[in-house]
Every structure is written in structure tokens, then in C-alpha cells.
Amino acid sequence: MTVRRSIRRHQVGIRPTVNACLWLVxxxxxxxxxxxxAPSAPDTVVASIRITPSERTIGLLGxxxxxxxxxxxxxxxxxxxTGHDPGRFAWSSSAPExxxxxxxxxxxxxxxxxxxxxxxxxxxxxSQGVTGRLTVTVRERARAAWSVPLDWSFPxxxxxxxxxxxAAIGADGTIYVGWNDHPAERSHLYALAPQGGILxxxxxxxxxxxxxxxxxxxxxxxxxxxxxxxxxxDPAGSVRxxxxxxxxxxxxxxxxxDGTIYVAGRRHVHAVDPRGEIRWTYESSHFTSSPAVASDGTIYVGxxxxxxxxxxxxxxxxxxxxxSALVWSxxxxxxxxxIYFGTDAGRLHAVNxxxxxxxxxxxxxxxxxSxxxxxxxxxxxVLGRGLFAINPDGSIRWHFHSATSGFRTTPIxxxxxxxxxxxxxxxxxxxxxxxxxxxxxxxGGHGFTGVxxxxxxxxxxxxxxxxxxxSETDGGTIHGIVETESTNGGHAGSPWPT
Numbered sequence: 307m308t309v310r311r312s313i314r315r316h317q318v319g320i321r322p323t324v325n326a327c328l329w330l331v332x333x334x335x336x337x338x339x340x341x342x343x344a345p346s347a348p349d350t351v352v353a354s355i356r357i358t359p360s361e362r363t364i365g366l367l368g369x370x371x372x373x374x375x376x377x378x379x380x381x382x383x384x385x386x387x388t389g390h391d392p393g394r395f396a397w398s399s400s401a402p403e404x405x406x407x408x409x410x411x412x413x414x415x416x417x418x419x420x421x422x423x424x425x426x427x428x429x430x431x432x433s434q435g436v437t438g439r440l441t442v443t444v445r446e447r448a449r450a451a452w453s454v455p456l457d458w459s460f461p462x463x464x465x466x467x468x469x470x471x472x473a474a475i476g477a478d479g480t481i482y483v484g485w486n487d488h489p490a491e492r493s494h495l496y497a498l499a500p501q502g503g504i505l506x507x508x509x510x511x512x513x514x515x516x517x518x519x520x521x522x523x524x525x526x527x528x529x530x531x532x533x534x535x536x537x538x539x540d541p542a543g544s545v546r547x548x549x550x551x552x553x554x555x556x557x558x559x560x561x562x563x564d565g566t567i568y569v570a571g572r573r574h575v576h577a578v579d580p581r582g583e584i585r586w587t588y589e590s591s592h593f594t595s596s597p598a599v600a601s602d603g604t605i606y607v608g609x610x611x612x613x614x615x616x617x618x619x620x621x622x623x624x625x626x627x628x629x630s631a632l633v634w635s636x637x638x639x640x641x642x643x644x645i646y647f648g649t650d651a652g653r654l655h656a657v658n659x660x661x662x663x664x665x666x667x668x669x670x671x672x673x674x675x676s677x678x679x680x681x682x683x684x685x686x687x688v689l690g691r692g693l694f695a696i697n698p699d700g701s702i703r704w705h706f707h708s709a710t711s712g713f714r715t716t717p718i719x720x721x722x723x724x725x726x727x728x729x730x731x732x733x734x735x736x737x738x739x740x741x742x743x744x745x746x747x748x749x750g751g752h753g754f755t756g757v758x759x760x761x762x763x764x765x766x767x768x769x770x771x772x773x774x775x776x777s778e779t780d781g782g783t784i785h786g787i788v789e790t791e792s793t794n795g796g797h798a799g800s801p802w803p804t
Contacts, residue, residue: 351379351385351434352377352378352379352385352433352434352435352436353378353379353380353436354377354378354436354438355375355376355377355378355395355431355432355433355436355437355438356375356376356378356438357373357374357375357376357429357431357438357439357440358373358374358375358376359373359440360439360440360441361440361441361442361443362419362440362441362442362443363442363443363444363445363741363742363743364405364421364442364443364444364445364744365445365446365447365448365735365742365743365744365745366421366446366447366448366449366450366744366745366746366787367421367422367423367444367446367449368420368421368422368450369420369421369744369745369746369747370418370419370420370421370747371418371419372417372418372419373407373417373418373419373429373440374387374388374389374417375387375388375395375417375431375433375438376388377394377395377433377434377436388417388431394433394434395431395432395433396431396432396433397417397429397430397431397432398429398430398432399419399427399428399429399430400427400428400429400430401425401426401427401428402422402427403422403423404421404422404423404424404425404426404427404442404444405419405420405421405422405427405429405442405444406419406420406422407419407429408420417429417431419440419442421442421444422444423444424444424445424446425443425444426441426442426443426444427441427442427444428440428441428442429441429442446790447735447743447744447789447790447791448735448743448744448746448771448787448788448789448790448792449787449788449790450746450785450786450787451770451786451787451788452501452502452785452786453502453748453783453784453785453786454498454502454503454504454783454784455781455782455783456469456485456494456496456781456782456783456784467485467486467487467488467776467781467782468485468486468488468758468760468776468782469483469484469485469486469760469761469774469775469776469782470484470486470513470514470515470760470761471483471484471514471515471516471517471558471761471762472517472715472716472728472761472762472763472764472774473517473761473762473763473764473772473774473784474517474518474519474520474526474764475764475765475766475767475772476520476524476541477520477524478524478767479499479500479766479767479768480497480498480499480500480505480541481496481497481498481499481500481502481764481766481772481784482495482496482497482498482518482520482526483495483496483498483761483774483784484496484510484514484516484518484528485776485781485782486513486514488513491512491513491532492509492510492511492512492513493509493510493512493513493514493528493530494507494508494509494510495507495508495510495514495518495526495528495539496784497541497543498784500766500767500768500770501786502784502786505543506542506543507543508539508543508544508545510528510530510534510537510545511530511532511534511537511548512530512531512532512534513530513531513532514528514529514530514531515529515531515556515557515558516528516529516530516555516556516557516558516559517558517762518539518558519558519559519560519561519567520561521561521565521567521580522565523580524540524541525538525539525540525541525546525580526538526539526540526541527559527561527567527569528559529555529556529557529558529559529569529571530555531554531555531556532554534548534549534550534552535549535550535551535552535554535555535569535571535576536548536549536552536555536559536567536569536576536578536582537549538580538582546582547581547582548582549578549582549584552569552571552574552576554571554572555569555570555571556571556594557569557570557571557593557594557595557596557597557636558596558636559596559597560596560597560598560599560605561599562599562603562605562619563599563601563603564603565579565580566578566579566580566585567579567580568597568599568605569597570593570595570596570597570607571593572592572593573589573590573591573592573593574587574588574589574593575587575588575590575593575597575605575607575615575617576588577605577621585621586620586621587621588615588617588621588623590609590611590613590615590623591609591610591611591613592609592610592611593607593608593609593610593615594608594609594610594632594633594634595607595608595609595633595634595635595636595637595647595677596636596677597636598636598637598638598639598645598677599639600639600643600645600659601639601643602643603618603619604616604617604618604619604624604659605617605618605619606637606639606645606647607636607637608632608633608634608635608636608637608647609633610632610633611628612628612629612630612631612632612633612649613626613627613628613629613633614626614627614629614633614637614645614647614655614657616661624661625660625661626661627655627657627661627663629649629651629653629655630651631649631650631651631653632649632650632673633647633648633649634648634649634650634673634674634675635647635648635649635674635675635676635677635678635688636676636677637677638677638678638679638680638686639680640680640684640686640698641680641684643658643659644656644657644658644659644664645657645658645659646678646680646686646688647674647677647678648669648673648674648675648676648678648688648690649673649674650673650674650675651673652668652669652670652672652673652674652690652691653666653667653668653669653674654666654667654669654674654678654686654688654690654694654696656686656700664700665699665700666700667696667700667701667702668690669688669689669690669691669694669696670690670691670692672690672691674688674689674690675689676688676689676715676716676717676762677716678696678717679716679717679718679719679725680719681695681719681723684697684698685697685698685703686698687717687719687725688717689715689716689717689727692705692706692707692708693705693706693708693717693725693727693736693740694706695725695740703740704739704740705740706736706740706742708727708729708734715727715728715729715760715761715762715763716762718762718763718764718765720765720769720792720794721765721794722792722794723737723738724736724737724738724743724789724792724794725737725738725740726763726765726771727762727763728759728760728761728762728763728773728774729745729759730758730759730760731747731757731758731759732745732746732747732748732759733745733746733759733763733771733773733785733787735771735789744789746773746785746787748773748775748783748785756777757775757776757777758775758776758777759773759774759775760776761773761774765794766786769788769789769792769794770786770787770788771786771787771788771789771794772784772785772786772787773785773787
């Protein structure tokens with residue numbers, strides 16, 4: 307149905323998380339969960355040593371990752387491992403100038419390998435005369451080119467800042483990213499030059515989980531979760547208008563072919579013209595996803611009523627597609643009009659433009675919260691229990707295992723076929739076949755440092771990978787990562803996939 311609401315619009319002169327409660331499981335140092343078996347013949351009982359992982363590629367010098375060893379009997383039974391008995395293993399590197407191995411300084415329960423120069427090194431763990439091996443290949447494919455701290459001070463004793471949405475890239479290469487000051491219940495929108503210098507900061511009256519949407523004239527549209535719902539900021543950093551009394555906006559706006567801005571929050575989807583006037587409001591269940599707009603103007607949005615809603619350009623309902631799970635994932639639209647979205651049951655669905663299902667596929671247990679990204683050959687990339695590439699017919703092309711279930715980051719596709727992902731403690735780059743190229747860990751990795759990478763990366767106009775990180779104590783940082791083997795240059799950035 308279409309509901310008309312009274313919206314207060316006013317001009318504001320202004321200047322400028324989700325607190326992420328995550329705990330990462332470090333599988334490499336834990337080994338089996340069962341209690342270690344006491345060896346009956348210490349000098350002969352160990353048949354093999356297993357190191358996890360058994361091989362690793364490092365594509366950015368200085369990358370550090372954890373590893374652990376498990377001693378196994380001939381029948382595969384775990385005898386002991388580094389999680390319980392770290393002192394039973396002796397570690398070494400065949401080429402410490404290429405990849406060094408060291409303890410974490412906290413009881414040596416895990417070892418950490420650092421890539422230092424190009425080449426190949428073998429990391430070994432030995433116990434009772436038996437040796438396990440880990441092959442480390444170091445090939446510099448990227449380097450950290452620059453970083454810019456978002457210098458925002460909290461009141462003494464307060465905590466709670468975060469970057470909860472990805473950066474947006476303007477047509478001129480300007481980088482836009484929001485930083486949330488949770489104690490003050492405000493956010494700060496930053497504009498940075500393509501090489502990282504801060505151009506301006508705008509203070510916004512509310513917390514934002516919204517990646518800015520950019521109009522053809524460069525205007526930025528940002529959703530806010532407080533009583534203020536939608537803000538328009540011009541490219542020079544001045545607030546053009548603010549719409550009050552919209553429902554709480556926890557999604558990103560989308561812009562239709564005619565310039566209409568669509569934004570969803572709570573029980574409403576609003577259509578707003580570029581002057582800040584409401585054109586119509588569609589009311590239904592609680593909406594959890596960002597809208598997506600098809601080339602014919604149809605708006606698709608998911609809700610907690612387990613429906614994908616298709617809304618006509620005039621705000622009337624076209625159809626709903628119902629599943630037995632919440633639709634958290636913002637939909638994405640293929641070239642043929644197919645709509646792809648995930649549910650909290652861990653499935654990716656493909657729906658035809660008439661509302662009939664084309665196929666669905668499991669992407670393992672765990673909610674799908676982020677929108678899929680669609681490659682030029684029609685492959686759908688979606689974050690489930692790890693990252694999946696799905697063929698247009700619904701079959702799985704490849705699966706990259708990572709501890710990323712439950713994240714809201716979008717897989718970003720480069721012009722060269724690479725895939726970029728914010729994955730908890732790192733920015734990860736994969737090639738078109740799902741093989742690890744490099745990962746950048748701004749806090750040293752593993753999530754142990756309290757530095758998180760939870761927002762989607764972006765691709766600058768010169769091919770630089772733009773990533774964000776934050777910690778509750780040190781604030782947020784924008785990072786520029788330059789690839790040495792990339793053809794992303796000239797790519798016009800990766801927009802929100804609508």
C-alpha cells in the first residue's frame with residue numbers, strides 16, 4: 307500500500323560503532339578439541355606432525371599469520387598439540403630472511419610466520435624426531451601505500467567509535483567514508499583525495515550504517531539511525547537538506563534511473579526526490595536490507611516478514627516472494643533482471659523478474675547479511691560460511707574458506723576479475739579462481755589486537771584498494787593499498803551493487 311506521511315524538512319549548517327562483538331576462532335593453534343592422549347612410548351609413538359595450514363601464500367610483505375602443530379599417532383589419533391603442549395615442538399624456518407617464525411610472547415601456544423621478502427621458505431615443527439612442514443610462498447603483489455587516521459577524540463574514559471559501512475568513490479576519485487561516534491550518537495562524513503589527504507569533514511546528527519549513495523551531480527545521500535532519517539551533502543561538504551521523522555534507517559540508499567533516492571527503515575520504504583521532498587512511502591513489515599533498483603525502475607527490498615518485496619515506481623506493490631527465513635541481505639540485480647539475495651538460513655536465492663524462483667543454493671550454515679556481487683560473466687559472489695562464487699545456473703564455482711560468517715561486508719569485484727573482501731582482521735584479495743593473492747592486516751591480524759576490518763573495501767579510480775579499519779581505543783583509519791600486478795587502473799570504482 308502507499309502511505310503519505312508528513313515529513314519535516316529543514317536546512318542545517320553542520321561540520322563533521324555497530325560495536326562489533328566478534329570473537330575469532332584461531333583454528334591453526336587449537337588442533338582437535340579432544341583432550342590430548344598421553345603417549346605410551348614417547349620416542350616412537352608420534353607417527354606424523356600436522357601443521358595448519360600446510361601451505362600459505364603471502365602477497366604483501368610484512369603479513370603475519372598464525373600456525374599450530376599437532377602430533378598424531380599412526381591411526382590418526384591426536385597425541386598433543388601446540389594449544390596444550392607448545393613446549394614439545396621445535397620450530398624453524400629454512401629461509402628466515404624470506405619467512406620468519408616466532409612465538410606470540412604469551413606462552414608460545416601459537417607460532418606466527420611473517421613474510422619478509424620474495425621467495426619460498428619451509429617452516430618446520432619437530433617433536434620426538436618427527437617433522438611436519440609448512441610451505442610459505444612470498445610474492446609481493448601489493449603494498450600499503452598510505453593510511454589516514456580519522457582523528458576524532460572521545461571524552462575521557464568513553465569508548466565506542468566504529469566504521470560500519472564501506473567507502474564510496476566519487477566520479478573524480480574523491481573517497482567518502484563515515485565514522486560513528488557512538489558516545490555522542492553522531493557520525494562524521496569524511497571526504498578524502500584519491501591519495502588520502504582529508505578534504506573536509508561534516509558532522510551528521512545521527513549514527514550511520516549507510517554507505518553513501520552518490521547522485522549524478524555528486525550529491526551524497528546518507529541514511530541515519532536516529533530521529534533524522536536522510537541527509538544530502540553536496541560535493542563541497544555542505545549539508546543541502548535533512549529529512550526528519552523518517553523511520554530509523556539502518557540501510558544504504560539507492561538511486562533510481564530518474565534520480566529518485568530510495569531508502570528503507572523499520573516499516574517503510576521512502577521515495578525521495580533530489581530536492582528532499584517525499585514522493586511516496588510504502589509501508590509493510592520491518593525492512594532490514596538496502597533497496598536495489600532495476601533498470602525498469604522496480605525497487606526490490608527484503609524484510610523480516612521473510613519476503614522479498616517488489617515495488618512499482620509509483621509505490622504500489624508488484625509482488626512478494628516469501629521464504630521461511632528472514633531476508634537480511636540487500637538484493638542485487640543481474641543483467642537479465644534476475645534478483646539475487648540471501649537469508650538468515652544461509653541460502654542464496656535467484657528470483658525471476660516476475661517473482662518466481664529460478665534456483666536456490668546453500669552457502670553453509672549462518673546468515674547471509676551482505677548483498678551479492680555479480681561479475682561480468684554472471685558469476686554471483688556472496689558471503690556465507692566463507693566466500694562463494696556461484697555460476698548463473700546455481701552451481702558452486704568455488705569456495706574460499708574463511709571465518710567470515712555473519713559479516714555485512716560486500717565482495718567487491720575488480721576490473722581484472724579479482725575479488726576484495728573485508729574479513730574481520732584483514733582485507734583479503736582473491737583472484738578470479740578464488741585463490742588467495744594477498745591479505746592486509748592493519749592491526750597485525752588474528753583479531754587479537756582489537757583492530758577490525760568490517761566494512762566493504764572499494765576500488766579507487768586509479769585502481770588503489772581503499773579499506774577501512776577501526777578500534778574502540780584508537781579510532782578509525784583509511785588505508786590505500788596499491789597492487790603491483792593489477793589492471794584495475796581506470797576502473798570507475800565499485801558502486802553499491804544496485
